[in-house]
Amino acid sequence: MATAAMVSERVGVSRRAARFAWGVVGYNVLVVLWGALVRATGSGAGCGNNWPLCNGVAIPVSPTLHTVIEFTHRQMVTGDVIAIVAMLVWTFRATLKGAAARVFAVISTVLLVNEAFLGALLVKLGYVTGNQSVGRMVLLSVHLSNTLILVAALTMTARMLGTGQGWRGLRAKGMDKVAAVVGLVATLVVGVSGSLAALGDTLFPASSLRAAVAADLDVHSPWLLRLRGLHPLSAVVAAGFVVWLVVRARREGLGRGMNLVLGLLGLQFALGVLDVLLLAPAWMQMVHLLGADLYWVALVGLAAGVVWPMESRLAPLPRQKA
Incomplete structure (x- = not known):
């Protein structure tokens, strides 16, 4: 033993x-x-x-x-x-x-x-x-x-x-799996569309916020600019997932992880608005990306805690012969 x-x-x-x-x-x-x-x-x-x-x-x-x-x-x-x-x-x-x-x-x-x-x-x-x-x-x-x-x-x-x-032991109920997958995929889309939007800002820098919005709506603009609207749209869907996750996390007693995710989410929205208002300078893009990465790590961790609670641990060591 x-x-x-x-x-x-x-x-x-x-x-x-x-x-x-x-x-x-x-x-x-x-x-x-x-x-x-x-x-x-x-x-x-x-x-x-x-x-x-x-x-x-x-x-x-x-x-x-x-x-x-x-x-x-x-x-x-x-x-x-x-x-x-x-x-x-x-x-x-x-x-x-x-x-x-x-x-x-x-x-x-x-x-x-x-x-x-x-x-x-x-x-x-x-x-x-x-x-x-x-x-x-x-x-x-x-x-x-x-x-x-x-x-x-x-x-x-x-x-x-x-x-x-x-x-x-990593089993989850049907609806929990669906909600987690949809939410994380939506957040993934937020990250990818955000990086594509940053690439568009780099290749086609705007002279003003008004010019940037006009370029997004212009049917003759490059696809990189016309797809920038996907970023805030996917962010709204992902935010809905976070609401579900927070409610579940509160029930599971995961208050620390929940507060971390909410804090980083609020920070990301603030950085996103600031990024747009400043016309996405390179340093601001980097700060925004850092916040996004930290938010992604915290979100994945919290989702795992909600969907896969610690109900099954492996035995520390197998039984051994005396």
Whole structure:
């Protein structure tokens, strides 16, 4: 039978793994922000159309500022690969067979591979800097969606390492599943449409708020501008999901997570309005994106707590023969 010391050691290992996983989540938020800096500064072609090399070499010599920004982003992604693989190994060492954290760690690793592939594809196809093609919009939307799902999977890995829940115990009622999926997809659309709107602001800067609204309504405007209205519309739908989630969270006694989500949601609306009024300068876009990433992490965590309450924990250790 497992001794108290063995159980304590297992719990300690799991907690350290959870802290590391939360660190990986934070690092990925930084990678996303730096990726936005690449887009905002037009540095996507800073390494040419070479990948994984930068302008044909491993380490650029006498690089321009755009090359430094793009090369730094690529090195951050390399660090991300190391961090997520380390998280995967640590998760398997810190948990028992059947742990939900293992499943989400594997999902995170698969999404990371897809993330690298999509990023390389954007570079190789020339969907960077001033490219305004529909192909870029489609591939960028897929890339951004994968990024947000990756962050969500990492968040779930960290959360499940902390709760010790088993994969088989993650069951939810039909309506809870539907509400959670619809709400999170709507929030995903908010994030993707927001990034596309930011790209439109970068490629087609407006001289005034009035000119920006006129461009959005003009049937002859580029698709990037005409689709900007999707961002606030999807935000309204997502806000309805948050109302449902908050009501459920209050019943489950998840007041701390509920207050965090509501606070970040209010901050996001304020930043969104300020972003529009200031005509979306690059620094404001970065602040708005940081708030969006933090809100997404908090929302995924709260949704998991509501839909999958901690009713099933794996045993700390299996029984052993005396």
